[in-house]
Amino acid sequence: MRTGNDLTTGPIPVGQFVNLVRNTLKQDKLFQNQVITGEITQWKRHSNGHTYFTLIDSDGQISAVIWQGRCNIDPLIEEGSVVVVIANLDLWAKAGKIQLVVSKIALVNKLGALEDRKKQLIADLRNEGLLDRTRLELPTIPHHIAIITGSGSAALADMNRLIDNRWPGLRRTIIGVMVQGENAPGEIVRGLLAASKLSVPEIADKMEVPPVDLIIVGRGGGAPEDLWAFNLEPVVRAIVASRVPVVSAVGHESDLMVADLVADLRASTPSNAIELTVPEYDYHQMLNVSLLERLDDAAQRIIIDWRRSLQLLQSRLVNAPLRGVYNAYQHVSELGNRLSNIVADRFSEERQRLHRHTTMIEFAIHKKLADETTRLAVLNTSLNSSNPRNxxxxxxxxxxxxxxxxxxxxxxxxxxxxxxxxxxxxxxxxxxxxxxxxxxxx
Amino acid sequence: MSKEMSYSKAIQRLEEIVQSLERGGIPLDETLKLYEEGAKLLAFCQQELAAAEGKLNEMKLADIENKLSE
Incomplete structure (x- = not known):
């Protein structure tokens, strides 16, 4: 290779000259693996898989290329993004064009870019009316909760512990997904889909569980970027699409995700989600028992009153024909039967009470019949005494x-x-x- | 019991029934009907409490997807 201007050999062909320049560039460490920052313009992802753009600032610009597969390109990078790249300077001899061959590219203000996207998504959702749509009603007592979160996470352990404190053995299906990183949004969406399938009665039947009637999706606290899956459109749309109420439970109190804005209920933390959705078993059992007692006490009082009026009726029946007594007996006995059939399936305490009530009714009926028999005997005697044959x-x-x-x-x-x-x-x-x-x- | 009956609606109705029985002054037949309804509602509520109990099922996403596609 020629290294200088040697007149005896004549002019250098331009291609040779350009390649000479290229070699010089490639040998200079200054131009290799250089870290450069600038704004992206003419960003173009070519159909051949390569990405072309120009890096520019107020003082200069240079073309750049990312060969297909050479490095990960953040999907947030777009026209106007400020990036930092690691690149080698190269000269494309055929075009006589100097360009950067990029081996790494990252957003300078990733969070800023993320925030911009988030704002845009919120604006879109608002325009579609999805932020103030009618929310699904949460079940008072969920029969089957699906929890979509990181398997083995602290958040999951907290949620399980809290559930078992409030309602020991409450039925739940935990769907372990990635909650951060590249695969998180896809996995969360698939988790939501799986939970939705489990809410279809026929499918739940096959799995021999009641249909899922509540979904909790979330994760514990972390850096904003780590929580970001819950600000992304696919996850948000999957929450909106759910036919089962979805509770979003992401990060800490102060973290507000787009998922929170569209969910049927926003919980400030995973633990809070459990507090808001899982009732306390003891409370409901006591409520049931107290209603049962009040119902029975009231019924008992009424039955006692009823017995009194039966006795009253008895004395008035003295002049009534026997057929009337028989009808009344039939009626009372039918009512008694109904009363005892009503509660056949209820707990034993109540059954016992009921038995007492039924016994009282039967007692009243028997007493009435006995009295009636006595009355008839008396009538018979006085009738006999006035019989002329006597x-x-x-x-x-x-x-x-x-x-x-x-x-x-x-x-x-x-x-x-x-x-x-x-x-x-x-x-x-x-x-x-x-x-x-x-x-x-x- | 209607299909749309929910636990909270059942509790609300039970409260109404108990209150009117406690107030009294209802004809016997009506009393019996109310008592009957109350007993059914209580049985329903007990079922609801029992229905919430079940297994804890923890699965990886892929496993549950496989199971669902079976």
Whole structure:
């Protein structure tokens, strides 16, 4: 290779000259692995896989290329981004063009760029009406919670501990996903999808669990970039799309994610999510028991009152026909049966109380029937005492005329009339021989 | 019990029933109906409490996806 101006050999072909320049550049350490910062313009991701752009600031500019696969390109990098690159200077001989061949590229103010994207996403969601859409109602007692978070994380341990404090053995499915890094958004979205599938009754049936009725998605605290998955559109859209209420539980109190803005409920931390969604078993069990006791006490009082009015009814029934008593008995016994059937499936304490109630009703009914029987016996006795046949036994007899009418006065008799005498054990025919009127007042 | 019955609605209705039974002055048939309804609601609430109990199932994303696609 020529190293100087040697007139004897004639002019250098331009290509050779350019390559000479290239070699010189490549040998100078100043131009290799240099760290350079600037703003991106003419950012172009070519269909051939390479990325071309120009790095520029107020004092100069230079073309740059990122060969396909040479380095990771942050998806946030775009036209106007301020970046820092590590690059070698190279000269493309064919075009006589100097360019940077980039081996690393990063945003200078990544967080700033992230914040800009976040703001844009929030604005888009607001325009679509997704921030003030009607939220899904959370179940008072969740039958199956799906928790999407980092497996083995401290946040998960906290949540599990809190759940078991509040409602020991509450059913839950934990879906372990990456919550930070490149794969986090995709995995969180897939986790939400899996939880949604588990909320479909047919699918849940196959897995022999009740359908998922609550989803908690989140992670513990970390650097803003580590939490960023929860500010990204795919995750946010997946939360919006869920048919099951979603609680977002990301980071600390002060971290506000876009996920928080669209979720059906925002919890300030993972632990807070449990406090907001998992009820206390003891409280609800006590509530149930107290309602049961009040219901039974009230019913018992009513039954006692009822028994009193039954007794009252009893005394009024003295003059009622037997059929009425029978109907009343049927009614009361039917009510009693219903009352005892009602609570067949309830806890034993209540069943016992009910049994007492039923016994009281039966007692009342039996007592009423016994009283009724007594009343009938009394009626029978007084009826018997006024039966004329009993009088005949005492030596009296009853006179009837031909037509069977009872004759009690001499006025109804004529001499020679045929009469019948009824005696205790039979009858006798007689003829009236004479009539003597006695004292009419007798 | 209607399909849309929720635990909180059941508790609310139970409270109403208990209060009106406690107030009294209701005909016997109505009392029995209310008691019957209250008993059913309580049974439903007990079921709800029992239904929340189950296993803790922890799975990696890929495992649950595999299981769901079976």
């Amino acid at each position: 009088v005949l036994h005492r030596g009296y007899s009853m006179i009837t005329n031909k037509s069977g009418s009872v004759i009690s006065k001499t006025d109804d008799l004529t001499e020679g009339q045929q009469i019948t005498l009824a005696l205790a054990d039979g009858r006798a025919k007689a003829t009236v021989d004479g009539i003597e009127e006695g004292d009419k007042n007798e």
